Amino acid sequence: MxxxxxxxxxxxxxxxxxxxxxxxxxxxxxxxxxxxxxxxxxxxxxxxxxxxxxxxxxxxxxxxxxxxxxxxxxxxxxYMPGGTIVDAIKTRDCARPNELQISNYTRQVIQGLEYLHSNGIVHCDIKGANLLVDENGVKIADFGCAKWANENVPTVCADSIQPSYSSFSLRQRIEQLEGNPDRANRRWKMEEEINWMTIRSNGSGGPVAGD
Structure with missing residues (x-):
């Protein structure tokens, strides 16, 4: 081309x-x-x-x-004209995502992860900067840290770093429920990103009204 x-x-x-x-x-x-x-x-x-x-x-x-x-x-x-989710939320000209948009973004990311996992691929770096937006929603990007599920390769990407404000006891509970520490870590990272989007959409740094 x-x-x-x-x-x-x-x-x-x-x-x-x-x-x-x-x-x-x-x-x-x-x-x-x-x-x-x-x-x-x-x-x-x-x-x-x-x-x-x-x-x-x-x-x-x-x-x-x-x-x-x-x-x-x-x-x-x-080409994804909306840029990253981080860009979309920070740009003043872009409307703040409401709860329905956040729900749709979350569903699309989870469906994307399910597709990857069903093909034996682990992304290893899910975060707002690697989620791109267009008129149809959000797509997963940046596979530089990705690996095969059975590949014994260490990673230093975002998913291997625990959030500084995470509760260890809650993380342990998620691991127990999931039965898989790696999956629990990815899920925790996803919930961290969703929480960040929700706080930013409210614009006050606090919880969204009604929560």
């Missing part, structure tokens, strides 16, 4: 994200890194290229380009 690089959409720990346009006028996003530093991006490509779900960003392809005398590895993915 022939395409033209556009403006920067954001920066990550392993790549820079750009808007791009194909020769046919299609708009999409490109995650780019110098080839010698693209191991994480290539790993993400391996996962995205085999996934097909309305709750996961769509894979468009990958290629290598030479720009400013540097070889760049490029991962082409679906």
């Amino acid at each position: 022939r395409w033209t690089r556009g403006h920067v959409l954001g920066h990550g720990s392993s790549a820079t994200v750009y808007a791009a346009t194909s020769s046919t006028g299609e708009v999409f996003a490109v995650k780019s890194a110098i080839v010698s530093r693209s191991e994480t991006l290539q790993r993400e490509q391996q996962f995205l290229s085999i996934l097909n779900s309305p709750y996961v960003v769509t894979y468009k392809g990958c290629d290598i380009t030479k720009e400013n005398k540097k070889f760049m590895y490029n991962l082409l993915i679906q």
